[in-house]
Amino acid sequence: MKCEQIREKSADYLAGELDEKSLSEVRAHLADCPACREELESLSAIWTKLGVLPKEQPSGSLRIRFYEMLEAYKKGTEKDRDKISLGQTLSYWFGRLMPRRPAYQIALSLILIAAGLGGGFLLSVRSRSAARTEVTGLRGEVDDMRRIVAVSLLKQASPSERLMGVSWSARIDRPGDEIIQTLLETLNRDPNVNVRLAAVDALYLFYDHPEVKAGLIHSLAGQTSPLVQLSLINLLVEIRERRAVEALERLIQDEKLNPKVKKRAELGLTQLS
Amino acid sequence: MKTIIRLAGIMILLWAAGLADNAQESQADHAVVSFSNPAKPGTVEVDISEGSITVRGYEGKDVVIDARWRERVLTKEEQEQEAALAEGGEELDQEELARKKAQAEKAKGMKTIEVESMGLTIEEEENVIQVNAEEGKRAVDVVIQVPFSTSLRLSCRDDERGVTVDRVDGEIEVETSDGPIVLTNVSGPVVADSSDGEIKAVFGKVVPGKPMSFSTMEGDVDITLPFDVKASLKMKTDEGKIFTDFDVQLKPSQQKKEEDERKEGGGYRVSFEKVTLGLINGGGVEIQITTYEGNVYIRKAK
Numbered sequence: 001m002k003c004e005q006i007r008e009k010s011a012d013y014l015a016g017e018l019d020e021k022s023l024s025e026v027r028a029h030l031a032d033c034p035a036c037r038e039e040l041e042s043l044s045a046i047w048t049k050l051g052v053l054p055k056e057q058p059s060g061s062l063r064i065r066f067y068e069m070l071e072a073y074k075k076g077t078e079k080d081r082d083k084i085s086l087g088q089t090l091s092y093w094f095g096r097l098m099p100r101r102p103a104y105q106i107a108l109s110l111i112l113i114a115a116g117l118g119g120g121f122l123l124s125v126r127s128r129s130a131a132r133t134e135v136t137g138l139r140g141e142v143d144d145m146r147r148i149v150a151v152s153l154l155k156q157a158s159p160s161e162r163l164m165g166v167s168w169s170a171r172i173d174r175p176g177d178e179i180i181q182t183l184l185e186t187l188n189r190d191p192n193v194n195v196r197l198a199a200v201d202a203l204y205l206f207y208d209h210p211e212v213k214a215g216l217i218h219s220l221a222g223q224t225s226p227l228v229q230l231s232l233i234n235l236l237v238e239i240r241e242r243r244a245v246e247a248l249e250r251l252i253q254d255e256k257l258n259p260k261v262k263k264r265a266e267l268g269l270t271q272l273s
Numbered sequence: 274m275k276t277i278i279r280l281a282g283i284m285i286l287l288w289a290a291g292l293a294d295n296a297q298e299s300q301a302d303h304a305v306v307s308f309s310n311p312a313k314p315g316t317v318e319v320d321i322s323e324g325s326i327t328v329r330g331y332e333g334k335d336v337v338i339d340a341r342w343r344e345r346v347l348t349k350e351e352q353e354q355e356a357a358l359a360e361g362g363e364e365l366d367q368e369e370l371a372r373k374k375a376q377a378e379k380a381k382g383m384k385t386i387e388v389e390s391m392g393l394t395i396e397e398e399e400n401v402i403q404v405n406a407e408e409g410k411r412a413v414d415v416v417i418q419v420p421f422s423t424s425l426r427l428s429c430r431d432d433e434r435g436v437t438v439d440r441v442d443g444e445i446e447v448e449t450s451d452g453p454i455v456l457t458n459v460s461g462p463v464v465a466d467s468s469d470g471e472i473k474a475v476f477g478k479v480v481p482g483k484p485m486s487f488s489t490m491e492g493d494v495d496i497t498l499p500f501d502v503k504a505s506l507k508m509k510t511d512e513g514k515i516f517t518d519f520d521v522q523l524k525p526s527q528q529k530k531e532e533d534e535r536k537e538g539g540g541y542r543v544s545f546e547k548v549t550l551g552l553i554n555g556g557g558v559e560i561q562i563t564t565y566e567g568n569v570y571i572r573k574a575k
Binding site: 033034035037158159160161163164167192193194195197198225226227230231258260 | 424444446448461462464465466468481482483484485486487488489490511559561563565566
């Protein structure tokens with residue numbers, strides 16, 4: 001698929017409107033084309049800011065609702081025609097309610113103006129908070145999009161694409177269990193040292209997620225690359241993870257451990273206790 | 274279609290005494306392999322446990338593989354002994370020296386018949402050509418010519434010669450344990466890792482978008498980039514230094530996201546590792562470099 005076609009579909013993509021086939025095509029293209037990814041990122045960012053990303057999809061129910069509204073409107077105008085006389089009676093009654101003295105008239109209008117302003121203010125506050133929930137929702141959608149891209153990139157054969165997957169997952173605000181699990185799996189299983197190193201950095205960003213700390217400690221025992229070991233030790237010391245003490249002590253016992261890693265682990269132990 | 278070409282180890286004749294010095298490179302295997310879909314860029318994977326890999330881009334459609342088997346791989350101790358022997362044998366154990374001399378004397382004028390089966394296994398499947406050396410005592414030096422756009426996945430352990438790549442525009446993944454990684458006239462993305470070796474990469478141009486990463490425990494990382502490259506560098510080194518002749522715009526080394534600062538208990542990340550973030554020409558391709566002892570050199574191509 002060409003970039004132009006992708007860009008035509010990007011709105012549908014963001015709205016989750018694409019069918020399976022085009023969705024996978026778009027994803028495949030996004031994994032390969034940095035320009036489109038950037039475009040999509042900035043598009044979703046702009047939408048987030050304006051708050052115009054359609055929260056509801058133009059689904060079948062919308063169509064029904066539209067016709068319902070149209071019908072109601074038509075009926076409404078018909079009724080209005082019948083109600084003219086009623087309106088006239090109402091205005092007569094309102095007229096009778098109006099105070100006769102001009103001073104009272106002015107006072108009443110001031111009260112009405114104040115009430116109008118107050119009401120308007122209240123309404124605007126309410127709509128602002130509604131906008132805020134809207135923005136939160138949109139952020140969630142951007143997160144979802146990043147999650148989809150990150151997870152699909154992390155499954156690629158190319159280490160460069162997996163690196164990209166790690167950096168996409170690092171941009172997610174609320175990673176959720178799926179991303180944390182995928183990152184931990186990358187840290188433990190990815191055959192490439194560079195990708196594992198990047199996963200350590202990404203997981204650092206989410207260290208207050210309950211599973212991350214335990215996952216990092218657990219991972220220490222299984223790592224073979226001294227660089228990854230060092231990176232993990234640095235991280236665990238950095239977040240003052242006291243539960244790592246035991247894992248570090250066990251690591252130091254390993255006879256095959258790189259002497260530099262051993263030195264750092266020993267230093268880490270003194271820093272943690 | 275899966276093609277398997279087995280380059281059987283032909284029995285090799287080695288002159289035990291007279292040719293011992295030249296016996297390091299004794300037997301050459303040669304194979305020409307085509308990609309199943311030559312119109313699309315293919316991938317070449319090489320995995321050898323002992324030996325070296327050299328890959329060169331050339332104007333052809335096939336992959337040309339040459340392998341030279343060394344007599345046998347020498348352990349580090351043996352290499353040291355060889356070196357000592359070459360220097361006059363002063364440091365070599367006298368007994369050991371005498372034993373070697375006696376052995377050579379015994380076999381004088383005779384040939385060694387190598388009975389061990391050895392060879393390369395070459396497989397092609399869905400535009401991926403895999404080259405594997407059978408596990409054994411012998412080390413192999415593999416030289417491969419590939420079309421320029423080929424992607425490479427190279428893995429080479431236990432050798433001082435390492436991996437050399439020249440004029441390949443595809444994606445390159447390399448890993449070595451001891452040997453150096455030397456890449457010239459490449460455009461990336463490159464993801465390279467070495468435990469003890471140096472990593473050197475000279476980029477003719479840099480493909481935008483795809484991230485790169487270089488890591489080595491002991492060695493230096495030496496990268497040459499085009500003068501107009503747009504790159505975002507993330508460099509970590511514990512004991513090494515960073516050198517560059519680019520105007521690198523440094524960013525504060527906090528990796529934290531804004532959101533994190535609001536979290537309770539967050540915000541004490543000051544010195545996780547010595548992370549240096551820098552932008553070249555406003556930033557672009559993500560390049561991550563991790564070393565422990567080695568220095569980092571970011572050079573501007575002249």
